[in-house]
Amino acid sequence: MRRVLAAALAMVVGAATLTACASDPTPTDVTVGWSGDGRTAVEVTWKDDNAPNRITIEGVLSTSPSYVKYLSAGEPNSWAIPTSAFPADGNYKVAVAIGTSQGGVTSKLARSDVFDTDGPVRPINAAASPRGNGVLMTWSVPPAPQDFTPNDPLDVKDRTQRYVPVLAKPGQRLEVIGAGTTSTQQLIKSLRPPYVFQLRVQNEWGARAGGQVLGLTTSVTAAIPSKARFSLRAKIRGRVVVQQVVCPPESACTQQRATPAGVPVVLLTQPTPGARWTPAGRGKTTAGGHYEISVVTGPTRPYKVIVPVSSRVGSITDTSSSKASLTRSVVRVALAGIAGGQNKKVGSAATIYTWVLPATMNSNVVLQMWNQKLHRWVFVRVTPMRAGKTQFTFPLKKPGAYVYRYLIPNSVMAGRQLAGTVTGHIPLYVR
Template sequence: MRTLSAIAVTGGLVVSLFVASPAQAVEPAPTNIKLSWSTKAERIVVSWDEAAPVANVISLRQRGSTRVYRTWSTTVEQPNSIELWTGSVSSSYSGMSDDLPLELAVSAGSDGPEALSPRFDADTPTAPQRVSSTLAASGAMNVKWRSSVRTDTTPNDPLDLSRPLTYQAGYDAGRFSKIKIGGRTTATQLTYTLRSAHTLWVDAHNEWGSSSAYDFLSTYPTSVTAKVPAWAVYNRPSTITGTYAPAYDQRQIVLQARNTSTSAWYTVSSGKFSAGKFSFPFGTGGSRQCRVVAPATWSGNRLVYQGVSATAASTTQLDVFGFFVSPQIGTYDRNTAGVYVYPQANTTATLQRWNGKAWTTVGPVAVKKGTGKGYIIAPKAGRTAYRYYVPATLYGGTRFAAAYTNTFVNNVIPGMSTPCLPSQGCHYSTGPR
């Protein structure tokens, strides 16, 4: 740079004299740049040598690129070193190339010459990827995953550490409540039990930082309601209906039953249903306890837990039918009073007659494989009502409630037949009194 030292004016001639100022000394570039790990957690040390104290600028960039991703500075009074947080050096910054190594440039002043550190990589792990999820019948969840560090572009650089990846798992139960499950571990699987709705997350850690999979596994509860008939008749149309939620899923729904409160549950029927509603035919299995189960379902990383309805008792009554073989007989003729029982159990029915005021017992009738036959005669003409009472019966290990048949009528007209004696298997009935 030059400065104006004198101005002479002679006869209109203007003469300007310029004298050059002395050149300023240029600071040499720093030397011996080193990288090492600090004794403080998650810190690295950058150190250098310089001929004389000077302010320095430290810049982070990738080898072969002029783009500066971050800078730090020191004053003249500070030592020739600086500690940097690993997270600020990590190559996870947006725009960085995964396959280019990093370097730190240390310059003398803001625009002085610079020197470069050894190349190094500072890659965080890849986000964990779920390999499998298995839900046991006990409710325990086993989750396996994998993660890795990107390819080391600078093997054996000064900051390389031979440490395994560690993982921290936890869950979010809503309202951003991030709850850890245990501590950090090198294991790549986790078994835990948590029946409530939650979102599982897993962080992968190395010396340069961490990466997270926040939607690793999402779980949702299932609610099931069932309307079970309290009373049903064997082989008569009856249904169990109900709802399940979430309703937008198509679900496999299972109707289960057990014969006593201490016996095992067994499957009665099952089917796929949609729109949150289901319906099962019912009424042929005897008196028992029932419930409806919506098994757990998976869709990718989304689990909808199993749901079970409340247990309800249902009584099934025998289906019975009584009849006379002959619609009309003469006095002292024998008529057959038949009875059918469903299911086709072996039991003893009781034939009853209406005397005009109450039902009275005529006699027992054996029922074999669901069929029984009683015999009566009436010495007087007239019409008399009959019915059968069939007691509660076990069939196939299941109890069926007692039942009365329909009322059926014996129509007697005057006749000349010979009486049927009790020794012939007849129940002697005199008709209404």
């Protein structure tokens, strides 16, 4: 019975002690402000009766960080919390209570006013434009997000945001290349790809990088046909490979190979020997870096494909060129046959004709006939071709089956050779 009574008394005494501890006076006048001029810590102060304290951070519609600090009785009623303890872009309060790490919290929580930890606004839409041997970097800054705690105790008034340019090439780390600026553009002299450019921004709650521009180098290949029929479309196919700079955290930057879609390519040609290279077609790469450009075949000309200097948000692409190759133009036979049809009677006449392109062709062509006995083509006569047309009319004296063709020789057009050709077989049946 005594043991039961003793146990009951112990429980009552323990409960009374816990109730007394839980009813310790709540700290008052919890305030927050910046510690020193560097704004590297948030100083929290409060009032109580020289008691031990427990300090925590509470999220307001934000996740509460796991920060806890205990101060023993007799220490000043203030503590500097490093800004790194506060997650960026949140809303928080600092809570102070009486308590120890062994005994727990023994009072209600007293809280500071709510404040935000909005980080700096990243610059966006950065682009690069060539300026001589250098590059003009431009960027824009979006509006700051809505401040849900206006005039909170940690707001910094009349703050000017500065943008610090950093740059790296393959094998280097990102390094500052100039003083911070309030402008939205920066001229960098003597800069050619490959490189990566960024802007760093910082405020009291942290630093961020934005406004990135990749300076890309390229290489381009082209499969250019060695021959093509005049006035028909020829297809030039190839591939563009891009080299871009990638910078892992705390490491030197490296180059990586990519074959993106959307890279512009231009087909160039030289109309006459020694003339300036001029555009003959344009296109863009598809997935895998492949492209195809078709061009109407004109006179014999060399062709090459270039990747022009191009800029868009986030990147600038340097120029490159494929090897130039000559496409030899071949005369195209548009029509060839017997006027009025291939069936004729003895005593009538037959007219063998052909029309070719280019229509400006003036030359002498050779009419040939297949000799079945000799098993070879034999000469019939030379006929003049004017404006791409020729014909020959002759009387039909013997019945039989005959086969003719025109032999069109090489010629010169626009200062280069135009390859000749042979018409298809032209049959003639005489009865």
